[in-house]
Amino acid sequence: MPFPIRLARFPLAAALALGFAGSALAQQKFTFLTNWYAQAEHGGYYHALASGAYKAAGLDVTIRMGGPQVNTLQMMAAGQADCIMGSSDTQVLKIREQGIPAVTIATIFQKDPQGLTANPDTRRIEELKGRTILISTGARNTYWPWLKATFGFTEDQARPYAFSLAPFVQDKSIALQGYVTFDPYAVKSQTGIDPSFFLFADLGWPPYANTVVCMEQTLKDKPQMVAAFLKASLEGWKNYLTGDRAAAHALIKKDNPQMNDGQLEFAVRTMMERGMVMGGDAAKAGIGTITPERLKKTYDFLVGAKLLDPKVDLAASYDTRFISAIKVMP
Secondary structure (H helix, E strand, O other), X not given: OOHXXXXXXXXXXXHHHOOOOHHHHOOEEEEEEOOOOOOHHHHHHHHHHHHOHHHHXXXXXXXXXXXXXXXXXXXXXXXXXXXEEEEEHHHHHHHHHOOOOEEEEEEEEOOOOEEEEEOOOOOOHHHHOOOOEEEOHHHHHOHHHHHHHHHOOOXXXXXXXXXXXXXXXXXXXXXXXXXXXXXXXXXXXXXXXXOEXXXXXXXXXXXXXXXXXXXXXXXXXXXXXXXXXXXXXXXXXXHHHHOOOHHHHHHHHHHOOOOXXXXXXXXXXXXXXXXXXXXXXXXXXXXXXXXXXXXXXXXXXXXXXXXXXXXXXXXXXXXXHHHHHOOOOO
16 A cells, blocks of 8 residues: 555554654654743753754754744644644643644653742741742733642732842742742852742642644644654653753754853753653653643643633543654653
């Protein structure tokens, strides 16, 4: 049976059976859009690009940076990217509520890096009850309701976060939102304070982060390309975290000149120490693993907190076939 017919009938099976052969893809163009400016949290993709892994898989990959004014999901829906880096599985569920058929196919972070930065004398997150907490507008529709329900925080604690460390330095009782891979280093380097950090994922917050998200139509029309991209990316992540990162970091700093080696290496060290990429289910099932059980925990939280219409079809929001067929073990 000729290849094109077999692929049309069994798109994913055919793609996997071909072993993601680079020659079959003939250097097809593939655009991947990240969720922010280039940083270590994107390092595996840059490693795959710098090392030639994408090229060997038959792909001509362009990595485009996101940013504060970039709506990555809308850009992907408009055809400006083949797949994107999702912030979390909550993002896909919310966009499907609006009728946009985005699908999560893998996750790089088994642990969402979000948490709270507090002064070093704060040893338990419960000690922040009653204190001022600086959060972004987006937090009110994600982790803030979870913090209130889980730790008894109250609405009058929340204040807008202007992304300035000045209030934190001036008032030791204040806590502020942050990423475990970035903010502890930034706070210490800018203020000399070695802060406490409370990672939500270690306290029961269920969402994945740094997900790989594509449109339903892309998965249908380009399964071989998506599979090849995902496999090369996961191998890129393994090699980035455990091998030579110099070439990847050079590309990151070229795209984002504000990034420096100290911040990059701090983020890598944190990812390894916290088991963010290689821990959890990834340790036994492979980097990138997503499970229906874990995804349902996020869904149940959002529906229970009245942040998501229960009519949203959870099963349609993810596809485990790609990651189940690709085993890149830590």
